[in-house]
Amino acid sequence: MSLNKDMGDAHEAHIAEVLGMRQSRGSGNQWRDPIDARHNHLDTQYAFAVDGKSTLAKSVSVTRDMWAKAVQQAGAERPMLALRFYDDASLSRVHADLAVCELDDFAELREAAQMWEQTKPLLEALIASRARCMPVLVAKAERLLEEEQGR
Template sequence: MSVNSDMGKAHEKHLALTLGMRQARGSGNQWRDPIDARHNRLDTEYAFAVDGKSTLAKSISITRAMWDKAAEQAGGERPMLALRFYGDASLTRVHADLAVCDLDDFAELLEAARMWEQAKPVIEQIIEHRPRCMPVLVDSLRRLQEADTA
């Protein structure tokens, strides 16, 4: 196998494992299973389909055509380009792993993360107080709502 093939395969495997995705057969070259890895939009609101690009070089160019192809192949999931810069030809060192996604998709993820940060203490109180927690729950939700409108 060539270094380029090995780079791509290692990157695609890492993407699927790290992001909890299903890796496509044949590196996404099948007509019925394009793109390298994907979530299932029926399982999560934040389902992505990712096309990986890796290199030993100092740069990777991203073109409109590359983005358009990823968006088309995403087939309903949110498109993402994953860029990996390997640190050496042994492919044991990764200099950088980057993700490129639509700004609106990123903003939605960020908002969901912020909402979770606010909800987490309420959930922890519910767990701590068990079923007798209704007054605590109502009070916590009220404070959460007030903080959200402030």
């Protein structure tokens, strides 16, 4: 294998693992399964499709054409570019892993995170109080908190 292929393969596997995505076959080169990794928009409101770019160089360019291709290939998911800078050819050290997405998508994710931060103490208080009139709500709150801790 070539160094560029090894870099790309390692980066794509990392993207899929960290973001809980399905990795596309053939590095996204199939017409029916473009882009490197993706969520399913039917499973989550925050589904992304990611095109990974990795390099040993000191810089990587993000072009309009590159972004337009990611947007087109993302389909119903939100487009993202993942940029990885490797420190050396052994590929054992990563200098930086970056994500490029629409500012509106980032703002929406940030707002959802802020809502969760505000809601979490209320759910914890509800569980602690063991409100008798709301056992279904208490059980749902417990599940949400368990899911959040499992991430």
